[in-house]
Amino acid sequence: TAKKPLVIVTRKLPAPIEARMGELFDVRLNGDDHPFSAAELAAAIREADVLVPTVTDRIDARLLSQAGENLRLIAQFGTGVDNIDVETARRRGITVTNTPGVLTEDTADMTMGLLLAVPRRLAEGSRYLREHEGQWPGWSPTWMLGRRLTGKRLGIIGMGRIGQAVARRAKPFGLEIHYHNRKPANAVIEQELEARFWENLDDMLPKVDIVSVNCPLTPQTFHLLDTRRLKLLKPEAYIVNTARGEIIDENALIRALEAGELAGAGLDVFEHEPTVNPRLLKLPNVVSLPHMGSATIEGRVEMGGKVIVNIKTFMDGHRPPDRVIPAIM
Numbered sequence: 001t002a003k004k005p006l007v008i009v010t011r012k013l014p015a016p017i018e019a020r021m022g023e024l025f026d027v028r029l030n031g032d033d034h035p036f037s038a039a040e041l042a043a044a045i046r047e048a049d050v051l052v053p054t055v056t057d058r059i060d061a062r063l064l065s066q067a068g069e070n071l072r073l074i075a076q077f078g079t080g081v082d083n084i085d086v087e088t089a090r091r092r093g094i095t096v097t098n099t100p101g102v103l104t105e106d107t108a109d110m111t112m113g114l115l116l117a118v119p120r121r122l123a124e125g126s127r128y129l130r131e132h133e134g135q136w137p138g139w140s141p142t143w144m145l146g147r148r149l150t151g152k153r154l155g156i157i158g159m160g161r162i163g164q165a166v167a168r169r170a171k172p173f174g175l176e177i178h179y180h181n182r183k184p185a186n187a188v189i190e191q192e193l194e195a196r197f198w199e200n201l202d203d204m205l206p207k208v209d210i211v212s213v214n215c216p217l218t219p220q221t222f223h224l225l226d227t228r229r230l231k232l233l234k235p236e237a238y239i240v241n242t243a244r245g246e247i248i249d250e251n252a253l254i255r256a257l258e259a260g261e262l263a264g265a266g267l268d269v270f271e272h273e274p275t276v277n278p279r280l281l282k283l284p285n286v287v288s289l290p291h292m293g294s295a296t297i298e299g300r301v302e303m304g305g306k307v308i309v310n311i312k313t314f315m316d317g318h319r320p321p322d323r324v325i326p327a328i329m
């Protein structure tokens with residue numbers, strides 16, 4: 001029988017996934033789940049036939065220049081591939097795959113969670129009870145008032161799988177769906193959701209009450225919401241981000257929130273993860289989560305399943321189902 005490929009996995013994965021990988025491949029696992037150092041990543045890229053990184057492993061041109069002859073596939077455990085220089089990988093003959101589809105619904109659920117939590121002050125209320133144990137004087141007609149969702153306008157940036165799943169959930173909450181995307185979504189989706197397409201983001205921003213960021217991070221979307229665009233939003237507007245922190249200029253966002261130029265934000269992602277700007281954590285109208293958007297047991301197992309299928313298909317000499325093609329990113 002042929003020699004099994006050496007598959008190096010940079011993080012600990014769900015047990016059934018690691019077990020199955022062990023049967024199929026000569027797999028090197030990350031037992032204690034420590035994030036790989038730059039040196040460990042460089043060593044892995046020199047040795048592996050297949051590398052299984054996650055979004056926090058930076059696989060740039062410099063690292064790729066150290067890749068061994070045998071490295072043929074980077075099978076990312078994750079959907080966003082902004083951490084990988086896919087074009088350089090392609091030029092070096094390395095295929096890149098990801099895990100789309102299986103975390104769409106979970107990420108959309110988390111987006112809805114933030115969409116409800118921020119205007120209705122869920123985290124603030126919960127924090128209040130915790131910090132005032134036994135001291136709550138009772139509710140009052142004018143206390144802890146938030147903003148109603150029904151009748152408001154949601155502006156989705158990025159109408160891909162996750163953006164559409166957010167729209168499908170938001171509609172029955174009485175939100176009017178607006179979106180900005182490189183191109184209009186197909187007619188069926190527009191009709192089903194009664195969604196309005198805005199070709200120019202600058203035109204949409206002043207019109208919406210809540211912005212949900214659901215696009216990938218690319219050179220084109222880096223700091224898409226910068227100082228100028230944040231100023232286009234109404235002061236009563238909220239921002240929810242379950243995509244990538246770098247899509248928003250975080251300093252500009254903090255400044256706007258501190259100045260009362262925005263009503264609040266729900267953030268699952270940050271510009272300099274895992275560092276979270278302490279000023280954000282001080283703002284009562286910000287709900288911050290530690291990158292939990294796709295963190296479900298089911299989702300993680302399905303992501304692992306996709307990684308395995310991608311590796312196996314590739315090793316069998318076929319085109320893996322989730323190949324990332326640089327040009328269409």
Ligand code: 8YV
Binds near residue numbers: 294
């Ligand atoms: C995970 C993500 O944290 O898939 C993505 O793009 O951001 C998250 O779901 C990631 O997949 C782990 O690599």
